[in-house]
Amino acid sequence: MFELEGHMLLDRLDEFTLLRVLDLEGCSGLTNKHLRDICRMYLLKFLSLRGTNIRRIPPSVGDLEHLQMLDARDTYLRNVPETVTNLEKLERLLFSNKYWPPPEWQPPSGISRMKALREVNNIVIRDNIQVAKEIGDLEGLQGIVVYLDCRRENHEEVRKHLAASLCRMNALRWLNVGDTGFQDNNLDYLIDLHSPPQLLRFLRFNGRISRLPDWVGSLSYLVEFCLSFVRLEGDQPFDVLCKAPNLRIIQLQRRFYSSRRLVARTAHNFPALKEMRVSCPYGFPSVFSFEEGSMTKLETLKLEFYDEQKSIEGAKHLKKLKEVQLTGWKGNPAINRALELLKEERNRRSKDNNQFVVGVKYYFD
Template identity: 30%
Template sequence: MEEVAEGYLYELVNRSLLQVVERNESGRVRSCRMHDIIRLLALTKSNEESFCKVYDGLGSSSAENTRRLSVQSANIEQLTQSRELHVRSIYVFNNGLTIDSLKSFLKSFYLLSTLDLQGTQIMELPDEVFNLFNLRFLGLRNTEVRNIPSTVGRLQKLEVLDVYNAQLLTLPNSVATLKNLRYLHVATDPKKGVKGVVAWIGIQVPVGIRHLTGLQALQLVEASSDILCDLGALTELRTFAITKVQREQCADLCNAIMNMNHLVSLAIMAISEKETLQLEELYLPPTLAKLELGGQLDKKVMPQIVSSFSDLSNLTLLALAFSKLDEDAFSCLLALHGLRGLWLDKAYEGKRLHFDAMSFPKLHQLAISDAPHLNNVTVEQSALQSLVQLTLVDCPELKALPDGIEYLRTLEKLYLRGASKELTDQLQQKEPPHERNGNLNKIEHIQRVTVYP
């Protein structure tokens, strides 16, 4: 089903009915926009065929004779007065909606299959939500919801529960009875100013989650002996993220992951920055495209770990945090020729970083942050030949731009912050072209250069 939907999306893009705004590291569409003329045409057509209606609280808007409703006003009393309601999907785009107005509102839409409340400021869900027995999608992303009651178990047709970046810390045991559930998103973004693998907030999932054998996405869960026992049964997972992993739990975690033969995205985060992730026994499926590891890696087995990555022909993004890589360990990564994104966050402890000729031929994004000893970066000719964006943050010993940066003719964006004062001052000089220093001449081909102290 997901593959069919993505096919339709790309068909719209290929026909220029949608314009791509942003793609992710693997080249997949992340966000789109619609030309004004196409948008007006789409709105007119959808209104004529009762495909979708937009309710803005003005005029005589109603929800009659439509199955999809976009709510863009907090004044929804008028909607509850409509008759012959056949609405199946409601998308709310107004954060002023209150729980009191939502109660009476939902009583009129008992046939709902999709309810998307993302971005609203509600702190709890009214009981009426759990009487929507046909509900398949419940979207609570970026809300203030702190608790989901056990009555969520009534929603036996629910396929998607999206509580990403809400205020939720636990799930009721009844979630484990939702046997049609396919997507469970419960991660919370790190707080501003907080860094480290412990910044990401996971959630405790109920015992018995092994019964949700149709799950395709599960993120971000806290590791425990109970959840590790259940994970091995979730063989259909495409996306999986787990945090607060301890060293002694790694063997059980690796065994569980090796049953997930369809994984596309995997994130493993240790309980602290000093915790070592023992992943030498981990076998990853060839379908894996995105891998994030937060925690120290054993240098002795680093070649063994990375050599297993080199067999992943679909791996396009690798993000490492607190891995304590040195120059020898980093050289093992050069075998990953298919990478489009490489992020090293407080993961590199070496003094020099060397990119051999022909290394990372498909890499578009390279980000290195919190490398306290890094003082030299060398790029040989024909290395990084597809690089579009280079980010260097908090590298205080870096006194010069990467040697060979002038070879990176595809480079469009250079972001530099927290380098040595010497380098920062040189790059912030505003001199005429004939008086420029060597560093400025090296980057004159780059469209956007951003430098902060």
């Protein structure tokens, strides 16, 4: 749009002062000078910088008082200016970096002014008790990615106030909460939430936690749950999750587990579970086992096999299985063994017209 037939419309942005919507997604020629012009578009409501090469948003973005959407995902940004807290009509604030570790917006005191905010990602709270308190004032927030990075003696206070804030966010549908892995950071402050957000449909824990909170199993609207780097043991993952009445998808990611054998027991029948994805290529668990009566409605199972210790047992007990996807190195004997066992079970079901599909995605050394 901005580079048609050699006409560099980007250099004329200062002429479009009455624009309400500006979508610059993928525009490679965008510079800091252009952003200064954009921040003078007083009436702007929608701004997308997604996929551009910008490295900095000027503080004057806080002057766009009518802005409702700011999308700066897949850029070179490492942060957003503190002045965005002036945008009291902003509903969605999204940003991410193309190559570096996830960028972090450390909100300043005053974030509670952003009453219209519905979705925000990549928030990091670092030793700021006031921000941990104010997050709870965003009563209309429906989706948030928030991480703690506590490095001082007040870390327990920060955790306590963030837990209290989460209990006040009754509109939340989507929550991704974690820690940065620094020193003794952990998610144990989530275990005893007295009033967790009851409308959650998606929930992710990313960081160490002693046990899965019991309240997770009480979430009536929870559809998808994800774990990574939590390092649970024994029956921990499934004992709680099997109680969630409408849970359809479980994602188990890197270092979610610290025991060799992960067993879905007979008591773990899961009333609504349709899909489980396990992307933990190395280390524990080594064995995925399914007892009779477990995961009675499971249709899709996706597993990664990158080391030679992985194995799967009890696939015959997954009566509703329709698809199994394996991913791993070409020539890995573990994936070959699993593939043969699954094919045998598939063929055994052929007489009952109850076969499932087995797919393999190989990576080569």
